Amino acid sequence: MFIKYILIDRIKGVRYMPKETFFNLVNEKKERVIEAAIDEFALRPYHQARITAIADNASIAKGSFYQYFEDKKDLFKYIIELSVNKKLKYINLDMIKNKDKYSFFQLLREVYLSGFRFAKRHPKLLAVASKLANNKELYREIFGEYKDKSLEFFLELLEQGIVEGAIDSKIDPVFVAKMLTNISYTLSDFIYEDGEIDLNNIDESMEIIDKMLYFIENGLKKRD
Amino acid sequence: MFIKYILIDRIKGVRYMPKETFFNLVNEKKERVIEAAIDEFALRPYHQARITAIADNASIAKGSFYQYFEDKKDLFKYIIELSVNKKLKYINLDMIKNKDKYSFFQLLREVYLSGFRFAKRHPKLLAVASKLANNKELYREIFGEYKDKSLEFFLELLEQGIVEGAIDSKIDPVFVAKMLTNISYTLSDFIYEDGEIDLNNIDESMEIIDKMLYFIENGLKKRD
Amino acid sequence: MFIKYILIDRIKGVRYMPKETFFNLVNEKKERVIEAAIDEFALRPYHQARITAIADNASIAKGSFYQYFEDKKDLFKYIIELSVNKKLKYINLDMIKNKDKYSFFQLLREVYLSGFRFAKRHPKLLAVASKLANNKELYREIFGEYKDKSLEFFLELLEQGIVEGAIDSKIDPVFVAKMLTNISYTLSDFIYEDGEIDLNNIDESMEIIDKMLYFIENGLKKRD
Amino acid sequence: MFIKYILIDRIKGVRYMPKETFFNLVNEKKERVIEAAIDEFALRPYHQARITAIADNASIAKGSFYQYFEDKKDLFKYIIELSVNKKLKYINLDMIKNKDKYSFFQLLREVYLSGFRFAKRHPKLLAVASKLANNKELYREIFGEYKDKSLEFFLELLEQGIVEGAIDSKIDPVFVAKMLTNISYTLSDFIYEDGEIDLNNIDESMEIIDKMLYFIENGLKKRD
DNA sequence: TATGAATGAGTTTTCATTCAT
DNA sequence: CATGAATGAAAACTCATTCAT
Incomplete structure (x- = not known):
């Protein structure tokens, strides 16, 4: 797992990122979004995960979501990257x-x-990462x-x-x-x-x- | 994997099966359906797999699919079982x-x-089985x-x-x-x-x- | 109810009837079909009643059904008419x-x-008649x-x-x-x-x- | 009829309601939806009534319907309740x-x-109520x-x-x-x-x- | 920026009816 | 006549994404 994260970190030249608007949010809201996303992606496989649920749980408007992220994939990548960074601290x-x-x-x-x-x-980040590892198509x-x-x-x-x-x-x-x-x-x-x-x-x-x-x-x- | 298949074989008393109509089909059509199903389930996670694609690729009407199988799960179980039986021959x-x-x-x-x-x-049957193994929720x-x-x-x-x-x-x-x-x-x-x-x-x-x-x-x- | 049946009887010039093939059947089969139809029409509103269920319960092929009756409506009319005749005997x-x-x-x-x-x-004939009485659109x-x-x-x-x-x-x-x-x-x-x-x-x-x-x-x- | 409405009124604690989104609509649109629903439910028995027709006649997207109501039953309950309330004013x-x-x-x-x-x-509300009264299964x-x-x-x-x-x-x-x-x-x-x-x-x-x-x-x- | 209503393509499923054998 | 597979239109419902305010 760890090594995979290192890998991801290395290819980050290609990575997509949330829009600037997301980073301009107050931390509290940013974290609400991140947590809601982790909860949803930990619970459901990528294709089953619902933007609606994430927006609801983060108490933001669905429209706002698209102000912060390009699309679902963009968010997912971001969450994966967060996991990587979190994980690196443990090494x-x-x-x-x-x-x-x-x-x-x-x-x-x-x-x-x-x-x-x-x-x-x-454990939730693990669940998210595992969803990705188990879905080679998505991974690629x-x-x-x-x-x-x-x-x-x-x-x-x-x-x-x-x-x-x-x-x-x-x-x-x-x-x-x-x-x-x-x-x-x-x-x-x-x-x-x-x-x-x-x-x-x-x-x-x-x-x-x-x-x-x-x-x-x-x-x-x-x-x- | 092998052992898991043995397991599946043992619980086969509970297994659901295609309807009789399916077994009454000419072999050529049966195989078209099976192949189309394997192709789709190998390509996409269970929830993403589309009956429509299977029917199209097997060149049968969507309605016919439901003459042969109860639903998507019924078909999936059948494909898994086919894999199991095929695999047992290799042991x-x-x-x-x-x-x-x-x-x-x-x-x-x-x-x-x-x-x-x-x-x-x-390799495709492997891909199907792997989809199942990677989806504990579905497995259970x-x-x-x-x-x-x-x-x-x-x-x-x-x-x-x-x-x-x-x-x-x-x-x-x-x-x-x-x-x-x-x-x-x-x-x-x-x-x-x-x-x-x-x-x-x-x-x-x-x-x-x-x-x-x-x-x-x-x-x-x-x-x- | 009774009077409504008399009415139906009188307008029978317009009524549609099962095909000759139906009347050529051995009585035992005819009755199986009639009973299955009464069962289904007593259980479900006309539009919900399923030819498939009737054919299955009468142990006839679905195709045979269409040898005997023009369509679902034809059968329904016939069943209604049977009820009428049965009822007249009670008067x-x-x-x-x-x-x-x-x-x-x-x-x-x-x-x-x-x-x-x-x-x-x-009681089943009553249920059928009641389905009709309750559905003016169908009635007309x-x-x-x-x-x-x-x-x-x-x-x-x-x-x-x-x-x-x-x-x-x-x-x-x-x-x-x-x-x-x-x-x-x-x-x-x-x-x-x-x-x-x-x-x-x-x-x-x-x-x-x-x-x-x-x-x-x-x-x-x-x-x- | 009247008494039945009183009854319904009494059990209204259990009633399901349209979603908030519906009540947030401009009155004109709300009424278009309500009218289209009454038209459809007055015309066809509950199971035959089509969401598609309602959406079309109200000039809303099919998806929008599901923003406003949980499902067909939710809408139907709401229409019934409207009838009840309207009726109570006449007593x-x-x-x-x-x-x-x-x-x-x-x-x-x-x-x-x-x-x-x-x-x-x-008269249309009456037709709707009558559809319900005539369908005991649905009523219960x-x-x-x-x-x-x-x-x-x-x-x-x-x-x-x-x-x-x-x-x-x-x-x-x-x-x-x-x-x-x-x-x-x-x-x-x-x-x-x-x-x-x-x-x-x-x-x-x-x-x-x-x-x-x-x-x-x-x-x-x-x-x- | 925030909002949340609007959209519609896409999915599963049902079933009366047809038709070739 | 019997059969039962084939068909496809039609329905409910989902959800990512857009867009006007």
């Missing part, structure tokens, strides 16, 4: 930036842990065709790990990068669903991440 | 039925391989609440594997079962997307599965 | 034919009693504009009653004829609705009729 | 409220006269099950009349109440139909009512 950016100073498994742990933390604190319609940067991120990490001798060189880096990416996309999603886990217990959360990493590490690490 | 049922005679990793290989084969040969509306049997299937396998000493007893079976289930749901999906892989080369396909299994096996197997 | 025709031999109140009693008896024995569409013969029947009776000195000459015959007609149309209907009355108790039925006649007689009879 | 409420100060026959006269006046001035669907208050109203009047010695104690009050109710429901309806009566001649109207009352009075009043 230990320092560690990622200086990724050559940390081991592969340290970095991986951080990436997954961030995703999990985010899921815990912002909104962001266009792309090379998956998150894949490249993991690939780079893996190759570095092999060079460093931390990872079994018999694994196929491309394939494993795909798996890790896939896990990063769905991890927080499926953990979140498990009602038995107390999301407020941070120790327990880490324990889960660590169980997974134990499995991954075993699967990847070089043995003598 | 080495013999091996699954006699699962106590095979090792955990042999069974896992078979399960994943089946999913992959199916994805290769019926159609099939009712349920305990995920595929999870239990993997869990059982894992516990047997631990008892037999094939699997590292330090892993958390519940958690790993979740991961394996998750992989089974998405594996063929994400492999299929990679245009670089030659789906018609069966050796290459197996090679991919085996790469994944190498990783999983390393992650799980007991070491001395 | 002491002898008494009506020789109406100059009986007193006004004797005749009135017979007319109302007949309607009541019929309602009791054929089916039977065309008409002078209400039942009105004339009562009027004639009343005038005779006045001449004979049985009826108060201060009443307005036209007006009272209208009221009596109206009562004849709705009497059985509203008595039938009253769940408290035991329709199978013939004495009780007569008692009701007689209560009404007591009231009417008081209202009309000449006093010295 | 000498003062007299009804103080019913112990007036004789049974005076009250009856007032009730029937009101119904007649209303029928004369608003819209207003719910109920004890017929109008029956009780007449029953009460009658019993008081008996106690006061104004009415023949040999009549069956329940039965007569039913008849009077029935007459009140259909009176204006059947008078209206008679093209020969000059509805604009108020004296003539009263004359008709009085003819009827003469008959009823004779039928009911106590004789020495």
Whole structure:
């Protein structure tokens, strides 16, 4: 999930934005709109989500909505972008930036842990993102065709790990990068669903991440 | 995916079916309808899929559609069921039925391989199934609440594997079962997307599965 | 009600009839069709009644229906006509034919009693007739504009009653004829609705009729 | 009819209403919609009445209709309610409220006269109400099950009349109440139909009512 | 800028009737 | 005659978007 957001951030040259009028609103109203939008997009798939409901819940006129945003897609993009930005704050950016100073498994742990933390604190944003992830057609319609940067991120990490001798060189880096990416996309999603886990217990959360990493590490690490 | 299909098969007592009129049609027309439906459901999320488009593409009158099926949901269920049945043919049922005679990793290989084969040969059916898997609300509306049997299937396998000493007893079976289930749901999906892989080369396909299994096996197997 | 049926009978020159094919059917099938039609027309207003349901319940093909009847209206007319004929059997025709031999109140009693008896024995036919009576548009569409013969029947009776000195000459015959007609149309209907009355108790039925006649007689009879 | 309206008025707590948007319309448009609706509901039975026709005749977009009303039933209820309110203005409420100060026959006269006046001035509203009265299924669907208050109203009047010695104690009050109710429901309806009566001649109207009352009075009043 | 009424294309569904076999 | 699939007009209802004030 996290990586996907990084990706989105990178392609932001193409992104559409709310109109200036939206940014001129008083914060209170802006937030009413954003919250109403998140509520609706979290609840219904994109095509089922209704501008009417958003306008009603934000207590703005339907006409006003079109003063602020080009159309439904414009709003959706904006909400996705907000999620990205929110999510980035949960990542230990320092560690990622200086990724050559940390081991592969340290970095991986951080990436997954961030995703999990985010899921815990912002379940609705997670729901919105999940709606997008589950709808490839929409995903491409909104962001266009792309090379998956998150894949490249993991690939780079893996190759570095092999060079460093931390990872079994018999694994196929491309394939494993795909798996890790896939896990990063769905991890927080499926953990979140498990009602038995107390999301407020941070120790327990880490324990889960660590169980997974134990499995991954075993699967990847070089043995003598 | 495979396990989910087994599940669906089991609850088939509740399933709704096309009307008799549909089965009385000449095969050629029946297939036109089925293909048009698969095309539409593969292309659009369930709620966006249009009866009109299906009728048009199948070259039948809109009214005829309702001679054959109760409604959109009825058709959708039927298409899902077709997928299930098609998929079951790709599974080495013999091996699954006699699962106590095979090792955990042999069974896992078979399960994943089946999913992959199916994805290769019926990409549209995969797309339809994926639409359902990605829409939990619809899934429950159609099939009712349920305990995920595929999870239990993997869990059982894992516990047997631990008892037999094939699997590292330090892993958390519940958690790993979740991961394996998750992989089974998405594996063929994400492999299929990679245009670089030659789906018609069966050796290459197996090679991919085996790469994944190498990783999983390393992650799980007991070491001395 | 009864009088309305007499009326219909008289205008039968205009009536449409089932096709010959219908009359060529074996009685058993004919009756299946008639019963299914009565069931449907008793249950739903004319425009809501469905040929499909009738064909299904009669176990005939929908196409066959159109071999027997011109269309829905044709069938409806036929069912109405059947009701009329059935109803006529409940009337002491002898008494009506020789109406100059009986007193006004004797005749009135017979007319109302007949309607009541019929309602009791054929509640579904009553329901069908009531559907028609309640839908003037349909009534005229089916039977065309008409002078209400039942009105004339009562009027004639009343005038005779006045001449004979049985009826108060201060009443307005036209007006009272209208009221009596109206009562004849709705009497059985509203008595039938009253769940408290035991329709199978013939004495009780007569008692009701007689209560009404007591009231009417008081209202009309000449006093010295 | 009148009494039924009183009844409806009483249960008005449950009534559904047009949306606010409807009341915000300029009066001219509101009236166009109301008139188009009355025209359609007067012409066709409820299930046959077409939203499309109403929208067309009111010169509004079909979509606009749904801005104003929840659905067809919502509109129908509103039209019925309008009729009720209009009708109540024709009733000498003062007299009804103080019913112990007036004789049974005076009250009856007032009730029937009101119904007649209303029928004369608003024939279409009468047609609409009659559609409802003739469709018990719809009536109950819209207003719910109920004890017929109008029956009780007449029953009460009658019993008081008996106690006061104004009415023949040999009549069956329940039965007569039913008849009077029935007459009140259909009176204006059947008078209206008679093209020969000059509805604009108020004296003539009263004359008709009085003819009827003469008959009823004779039928009911106590004789020495 | 704010408003909210107006729009109408698009969707599902129903059913009387036709027609080829 | 029997059959039952085919048809398509017609209906209710939805909702993103426009636009006049």
